[in-house]
Amino acid sequence: MIKDERISTLTLAILCLISREPHSAYQLRKAFSTTPMGHFSSSPGAVYPALRRIEAGGLIRGRTANRKTLRPKRMYEITAKGMKVLKGQLRLPVTRDDVVSHMDDLMLRFAFMERLLDRNEILAFLMGFERETEGYLDYLKELRGAIGEHLSGCEDLAFDHGLASYRMNLNWARKAIAEISPTKGRESRRK
Amino acid sequence: MIKDERISTLTLAILCLISREPHSAYQLRKAFSTTPMGHFSSSPGAVYPALRRIEAGGLIRGRTANRKTLRPKRMYEITAKGMKVLKGQLRLPVTRDDVVSHMDDLMLRFAFMERLLDRNEILAFLMGFERETEGYLDYLKELRGAIGEHLSGCEDLAFDHGLASYRMNLNWARKAIAEISPTKGRESRRK
DNA sequence: AATTTCATGTAACCAGTTACATGATTCA
């Protein structure tokens, strides 16, 4: 049995990309530095050691091509164990801490769910997202009621920003649920 | 002359809080763990070393009360140099990287600006925020035009989330500019 | 011929996490 300990964002991102198709370290770094998917760390000092760690844990396997050359190219592919761990991570329940501090992780997980989980699991994720976001939003509203009077103009506006963020997240989750849930199963979103 | 090197989020948060009134390490940790201002790290292993570092840099000064007891209470207050550095940080131009990856820093800076900067500087911050957000939003829209066709449903929804976030940020900045700018200087926002 | 891009990595450093350790004070 594989424990569902949380893995770092970088590890998760690497696992997600490699789960689709094999990548070299360089390809991963490119993906992180050029696509919006990752404003993750593309620094070599992060990626190379991370790949070593993940391989040592048995989640990916590196194959070296052109073994003769000085710097042979190394492609990493996911293992069966890696696939299980990745799915376990995607299925992890959404927590308050996630929606407050780890939105990037949540979106990464969500973006890669389609091929790896079934519809009910995706819906469960979104409903957890909705629930936790709503809970935090309630807390913020309550807090504003309690301390709102003695906030300066800027503080008040910053508070507004928080409220607007979580409201937007909540709306997004509801829209996503409506689009994914089979009751109103329209497949194509673009006209 | 004080260099405007970027300081860590935790350092910035500590400096902001202490700039208002002296805090002990414990009070700082409480503020970080209980208020929404900081979902920053309240762990002792972060806060105590950070205070040492900041004090060593001459930005804050600790005063020990109850010197007789075994664990004397230590209150930190900001120095003139610390105040200069803090203001320098608040005045730093808003970058693309900030709006994409460091929204928490930006909101922290904004929330503490009122007492420390003048209105024009606050407006300059907001206009930088607006400009960079708009720029990134344009980039995202363009990107969707280029690659949008072959996104899966979840990927597409995740992309939507990004777009909605930056749109919300942009609207927030515009609203904040309108409220702060003197041309339409209405002071009280709450009825 | 020179520059850019592909491609691999290391080393020193920095800051944050978890877990541990200690003890005083306040309140039920």
Next chain:
DNA sequence: TGAATCATGTAACTGGTTACATGAAATT
């Protein structure tokens, strides 16, 4: 008197940053 909270800190570990180093292949 026992629990919670106030209050200070350390140690081992983790993982990410910047800067450095090397060299092949492709492009201009």
